[in-house]
Amino acid sequence: MEKKFIEFLKSRRLKKTPERLEILHCCLECKGHFDVDILYNILDSRGYHVSKATIYSSLDLLAEAGIVRKLLFDTHQAKYEIAGTSHSHLICTQCGEIVELNIEGLDLIMDKLQLCGFIPNYLSTCIYGRCKNCTEKMRSLQ
Numbered sequence: 001m002e003k004k005f006i007e008f009l010k011s012r013r014l015k016k017t018p019e020r021l022e023i024l025h026c027c028l029e030c031k032g033h034f035d036v037d038i039l040y041n042i043l044d045s046r047g048y049h050v051s052k053a054t055i056y057s058s059l060d061l062l063a064e065a066g067i068v069r070k071l072l073f074d075t076h077q078a079k080y081e082i083a084g085t086s087h088s089h090l091i092c093t094q095c096g097e098i099v100e101l102n103i104e105g106l107d108l109i110m111d112k113l114q115l116c117g118f119i120p121n122y123l124s125t126c127i128y129g130r131c132k133n134c135t136e137k138m139r140s141l142q
Helices: 002-011 018-029 036-045 052-064 106-115 132-141
Strands: 068-071 079-082 087-092 098-101 124-129
Touching: 002 018, 002 052, 018 036, 018 052, 018 079, 036 052, 052 068
Parallel strands: 087 124
Antiparallel strands: 068 079, 087 098
């Protein structure tokens, strides 16, 4: 992934900075979904004192390069994930937990979109509800 990002930066005539590469490494180490605050804390603990603006701009570049995906759920802050296969997200409306779910047939939907002249990169759906833990808590209160 580092090589891909460096080639992308070169193609845009942008500098290969240590901060950008360290942000990439932090993203690759994150499991599941992450946000700017998580990256900021990881970088700070490693001695990289970069601004959140630098993290945001680097994430935008990583998204343009196809390395990460920017996800906009029903929150005020974007979440990110390493780019991969199309999948759905189960989002708990109580605790905010996000679980990835592979639904059979998403590739068929992608094929149909291509037939309409639209060329999709990936498909991401969100299903909102209450997770197992929050459901059990609600039941125990009754």
